[in-house]
Amino acid sequence: DIVLTQAPLSVSVTPGESASISCRSSKSLLSSKGITSLYWYLQKPGKSPQLLIYRMSNLASGVPDRFSGSGSETDFTLKISKVETEDVGVYYCAQFLEYPYTFGAGTKLELK
């Protein structure tokens, strides 16, 4: 199985500042079609997970452009610029390149 390692597991951020979350894959997530199958989700308290970023760097519909995704074939970063109170929750990376699909362990973002 592809293992996704997230870091840090928790982060505390002052509103208005930036935050970055790392996700490292045990295998390249670049497909033969040139698509990098790495996705980012946010699960806010008491809510279902919501898609933030698809295919490594594409912003999902309705997601503020404060969120951005970048990376290579195995190392990925989610950046949140100017963190707001509504950004609190657990962030997950996920790979949908090959079965079984897998998720990272999650990064809890809190406000200072």
Next chain:
Amino acid sequence: EVQLQESGPGLVKPSQSLSLTCSVTGYSITSNYWGWIRKFPGNKMEWMGYISYSGSTSYNPSLKSRISITRDTSKNQFFLQLNSVTTEDTATYYCARYGQGFDYWGQGVMVTVSS
């Protein structure tokens, strides 16, 4: 708007079967893929499997032969059955549509396995 809603018992006894229904509105399940994902206490997320627009299925090997995902296209619903459950299957279960990744999710149903 695409909406998904899980339903089913919140308590299941060990060794019995867990059965959940996902009702979909705003989109036909004869398009795309439709999956089940669970979140264990402590944040771990696990993809369980999905059923395609044509009715074919893919499952997480970790669930071996315990899992079955089926559908009723006339009701626009799909189903999860997990057999021989143990306390390790206690989790919140989500159904979701696979479009650009899993892009629409239900609100989740918490299932506790306990005698």
